[in-house]
Amino acid sequence: MIHSRVHVSDLREHVGRTVSVCGWVNALRLQRTMQFVIMRDHTGLAQVTHKRDDGPLEAQLEALTPESAVRITGRVVDAAQVKLGGLEIVPEAVEVLNPAATPLPIDEHTALEQRMDWRFLDVRRRPATQLMFAVQTTLEQGMREYAYAQGATEMHTPKLMGTAAESGAEVFQLGYFGRSAYLAQSPQLFKQMAIAAGIDKVFEIGPVFRAEPSFTSRHATEFTGVDVELAWIDGVEDVMTFEEQMLAHAIAKVADAHGEAIAEHFTVEVTVPTTPFPRITMAEAQEILRKGGWDPVGDKQDLDPEGERSISTHIKEATGHEFVFITHYPIGIRPFYHMRAADDPSVTLSFDLLWKGLEVTTGAQREHRYDVLLKQAAEKGMSPEPMQDYLNAFRYGCPPHGGLGMGLGRVLMVMLGLDSIREASFLFRGPNRLTP
Amino acid sequence: MIHSRVHVSDLREHVGRTVSVCGWVNALRLQRTMQFVIMRDHTGLAQVTHKRDDGPLEAQLEALTPESAVRITGRVVDAAQVKLGGLEIVPEAVEVLNPAATPLPIDEHTALEQRMDWRFLDVRRRPATQLMFAVQTTLEQGMREYAYAQGATEMHTPKLMGTAAESGAEVFQLGYFGRSAYLAQSPQLFKQMAIAAGIDKVFEIGPVFRAEPSFTSRHATEFTGVDVELAWIDGVEDVMTFEEQMLAHAIAKVADAHGEAIAEHFTVEVTVPTTPFPRITMAEAQEILRKGGWDPVGDKQDLDPEGERSISTHIKEATGHEFVFITHYPIGIRPFYHMRAADDPSVTLSFDLLWKGLEVTTGAQREHRYDVLLKQAAEKGMSPEPMQDYLNAFRYGCPPHGGLGMGLGRVLMVMLGLDSIREASFLFRGPNRLTP
Numbered sequence: 112m113i114h115s116r117v118h119v120s121d122l123r124e125h126v127g128r129t130v131s132v133c134g135w136v137n138a139l140r141l142q143r144t145m146q147f148v149i150m151r152d153h154t155g156l157a158q159v160t161h162k163r164d165d166g167p168l169e170a171q172l173e174a175l176t177p178e179s180a181v182r183i184t185g186r187v188v189d190a191a192q193v194k195l196g197g198l199e200i201v202p203e204a205v206e207v208l209n210p211a212a213t214p215l216p217i218d219e220h221t222a223l224e225q226r227m228d229w230r231f232l233d234v235r236r237r238p239a240t241q242l243m244f245a246v247q248t249t250l251e252q253g254m255r256e257y258a259y260a261q262g263a264t265e266m267h268t269p270k271l272m273g274t275a276a277e278s279g280a281e282v283f284q285l286g287y288f289g290r291s292a293y294l295a296q297s298p299q300l301f302k303q304m305a306i307a308a309g310i311d312k313v314f315e316i317g318p319v320f321r322a323e324p325s326f327t328s329r330h331a332t333e334f335t336g337v338d339v340e341l342a343w344i345d346g347v348e349d350v351m352t353f354e355e356q357m358l359a360h361a362i363a364k365v366a367d368a369h370g371e372a373i374a375e376h377f378t379v380e381v382t383v384p385t386t387p388f389p390r391i392t393m394a395e396a397q398e399i400l401r402k403g404g405w406d407p408v409g410d411k412q413d414l415d416p417e418g419e420r421s422i423s424t425h426i427k428e429a430t431g432h433e434f435v436f437i438t439h440y441p442i443g444i445r446p447f448y449h450m451r452a453a454d455d456p457s458v459t460l461s462f463d464l465l466w467k468g469l470e471v472t473t474g475a476q477r478e479h480r481y482d483v484l485l486k487q488a489a490e491k492g493m494s495p496e497p498m499q500d501y502l503n504a505f506r507y508g509c510p511p512h513g514g515l516g517m518g519l520g521r522v523l524m525v526m527l528g529l530d531s532i533r534e535a536s537f538l539f540r541g542p543n544r545l546t547p
Numbered sequence: 548m549i550h551s552r553v554h555v556s557d558l559r560e561h562v563g564r565t566v567s568v569c570g571w572v573n574a575l576r577l578q579r580t581m582q583f584v585i586m587r588d589h590t591g592l593a594q595v596t597h598k599r600d601d602g603p604l605e606a607q608l609e610a611l612t613p614e615s616a617v618r619i620t621g622r623v624v625d626a627a628q629v630k631l632g633g634l635e636i637v638p639e640a641v642e643v644l645n646p647a648a649t650p651l652p653i654d655e656h657t658a659l660e661q662r663m664d665w666r667f668l669d670v671r672r673r674p675a676t677q678l679m680f681a682v683q684t685t686l687e688q689g690m691r692e693y694a695y696a697q698g699a700t701e702m703h704t705p706k707l708m709g710t711a712a713e714s715g716a717e718v719f720q721l722g723y724f725g726r727s728a729y730l731a732q733s734p735q736l737f738k739q740m741a742i743a744a745g746i747d748k749v750f751e752i753g754p755v756f757r758a759e760p761s762f763t764s765r766h767a768t769e770f771t772g773v774d775v776e777l778a779w780i781d782g783v784e785d786v787m788t789f790e791e792q793m794l795a796h797a798i799a800k801v802a803d804a805h806g807e808a809i810a811e812h813f814t815v816e817v818t819v820p821t822t823p824f825p826r827i828t829m830a831e832a833q834e835i836l837r838k839g840g841w842d843p844v845g846d847k848q849d850l851d852p853e854g855e856r857s858i859s860t861h862i863k864e865a866t867g868h869e870f871v872f873i874t875h876y877p878i879g880i881r882p883f884y885h886m887r888a889a890d891d892p893s894v895t896l897s898f899d900l901l902w903k904g905l906e907v908t909t910g911a912q913r914e915h916r917y918d919v920l921l922k923q924a925a926e927k928g929m930s931p932e933p934m935q936d937y938l939n940a941f942r943y944g945c946p947p948h949g950g951l952g953m954g955l956g957r958v959l960m961v962m963l964g965l966d967s968i969r970e971a972s973f974l975f976r977g978p979n980r981l982t983p
Contacts, residue, residue, distance in 0.1 A: 264681060
């Protein structure tokens with residue numbers, strides 16, 4: 112007789128009945144008179160209790176190995192002494208659907224790099240990591256909900272480009288039917304093209320590729336980007352408002368769905384941010400930091416990681432807020448397509464968003480005036496020829512617009528208090544890591 | 548005085564008031580005593596009516612060019628004689644935010660290839676194409692709604708791979724810090740790894756890359772794939788059920804939100820499919836087709852495009868249904884990782900889904916037993932070494948599973964009756980097309 116699958120978290124509803132549970136052997140305790148199997152599925156742990164009887168079932172249970180995939184059919188019975196839900200399964204049949212070899216290649220003491228070699232086992236055995244992917248799902252859905260409610264259109268821009276338009280050095284190059292193609296390091300040029308195509312608000316979640324030999328805890332050669340581009344804005348403030356509202360909505364959704372579980376597994380509290388987020392100009396931020404002894408030489412244009420952490424700490428102390436927009440970046444450290452302030456052409460109408468000291472977003476109003484764009488590209492020493500397809504989008508009625516690019520892994524990293532972007536990815540890619 | 552932006556579709560609510568409308572010059576009619584500007588934003592068309600008065604406004608309107616991005620501020624007045632909503636805007640100020648050069652590089656008679664060179668203008672000027680992206684947004688959201696309700700997790704699997712595991716010939720190769728990497732031609736291996744990682748149901752929408760020199764109306768070198776993988780299935784039927792339910796839900800959502808507009812712009816009706824979809828084995832399909840004279844030589848293993856169209860027509864006549872699952876593909880035309888039928892090892896537990904004669908999905912139960920998988924790979928002449936990372940996922944308790952890969956562009960193409968996948972993409976990529 113076939114019994115349909117019941118999730119471990121639903122066993123309580125089936126006390127007194129025979130059910131099948133599908134999952135993995137979490138642990139085995141084979142005692143003199145009793146055999147205990149702790150089963151795990153994606154909803155929880157359950158105890159299977161068998162009294163030795165010299166029968167075939169005893170032999171089957173004895174032969175189980177940790178992490179084998181099994182279907183166990185048995186009666187669910189009340190058992191107040193059992194810590195796992197106060198119930199146990201008395202097995203009637205055990206089916207090994209895929210045995211796990213022994214020993215397992217990793218255990219709970221294995222270092223991160225080796226765990227990444229066996230990421231599927233690492234993820235499967237860590238309830239916190241399972242939770243992280245559930246949080247990712249909810250977070251994305253929350254961002255989409257907000258974006259759709261604002262009238263955004265989900266676009267899928269190409270990752271294959273004919274030229275390394277934005278900046279050649281950090282771009283992967285590939286063979287393409289006898290010529291070269293390049294991997295998009297962001298949807299930037301294409302989402303602007305979508306704005307020129309009359310899409311009012313562009314939303315995209317997809318992979319972005321960076322050929323940077325960076326080995327920090329926050330860089331990857333491939334990561335998931337959340338991209339937004341908004342047409343007909345009155346200024347960069349519209350972009351910041353969109354982002355803070357989108358994040359507040361999505362974080363509230365995560366807190367609601369997973370707040371307790373996150374507190375349990377990651378020992379962090381998810382605080383739903385109030386809006387508006389604090390804003391501070393780069394000049395103000397640097398003034399504050401320098402008073403605290405940052406950059407004693409006084410030649411830094413950008414914030415370094417230490418500066419990001421310090422200014423976030425300052426804002427947290429001053430306002431209680433975990434987020435801060437740093438605005439008005441100097442033109443020297445922003446790309447040519449960022450619009451410059453009319454009243455101070457040495458700064459751009461741009462921002463970074465920091466969350467608990469980590470940059471999670473870069474955004475800006477874009478320069479949509481063709482002649483100004485050409486001039487700014489020339490000032491950066493860029494030749495217009497390789498990017499003519501991009502520039503053409505500004506010659507036939509491109510509206511004012513601005514947008515943002517957010518790193519999904521960084522948001523998860525900060526939200527869950529992870530040490531490294533490696534742990535916020537399913538299968539991390541870095542200069543030294545292309546597998547599994 | 549600043550007036551906030553009003554969408555054209557909302558003008559009726561503002562009759563008697565002064566508003567700003569932002570959009571493009573759709574058409575100009577400059578008559579002897581009157582100037583008419585037809586404005587377009589993403590919500591519709593509106594008429595701007597100005598009586599010549601030798602003033603500065605007259606000169607500004609006279610200098611407008613088609614497709615320029617403009618903000619026009621004026622009074623909304625009732626005008627029963629105006630076809631566009633029975634109202635017009637009497638302008639008070641015109642601001643050209645980005646002028647369009649003349650002449651425009653394409654018009655409504657331009658052939659497809661040249662329109663693709665200027666895709667942003669092509670999309671902007673075609674309300675039907677604008678609608679297509681709205682339909683795409685709704686369709687994806689419908690699929691996600693269904694998948695999430697079933698407990699699916701949104702995963703982002705890497706597009707960069709260390710080896711060309713699945714089949715070397717069709718894979719793009721790139722330089723990667725002194726060695727080679729490859730672009731994933733599907734998330735296949737990685738979504739199976741997610742199943743081995745204990746993710747119960749995997750959902751992903753993302754780019755897939757095919758280095759095939761195919762020049763048909765339905766192939767692209769980069770397209771958006773919808774991927775699903777389900778753990779602990781009882782058989783491939785579970786995968787087909789998931790797909791038909793997901794599609795029925797998503798298509799119903801599209802029909803509800805856009806059915807009327809689709810009928811108007813594409814002259815096709817969106818029929819919400821009933822479930823279950825018809826199913827037919829490959830052997831049955833070929834028998835039916837051969838009776839009709841298909842494949843007179845009698846050596847075809849797979850359906851060719853003509854066969855796909857014919858069998859869909861047959862099913863439509865027999866059952867009234869637009870969809871059909873073709874099941875039990877012979878092992879010779881399926882990859883090594885498809886599970887074979889226990890009662891007939893010459894066929895796989897796999898399917899294609901055809902919609903109105905076009906293949907939109909391939910799916911299968913996967914072989915999760917390590918020894919069987921090794922044997923099937925060897926039979927296909929594949930060496931296990933380059934795919935050891937993949938094979939390892941089956942050595943430590945990988946549950947039974949199956950899934951599907953759907954081409955989003957193909958679904959849009961069939962739904963809207965488009966002639967080519969080129970028109971179902973924002974920026975198409977093919978062997979001869981890497982720009983814009």
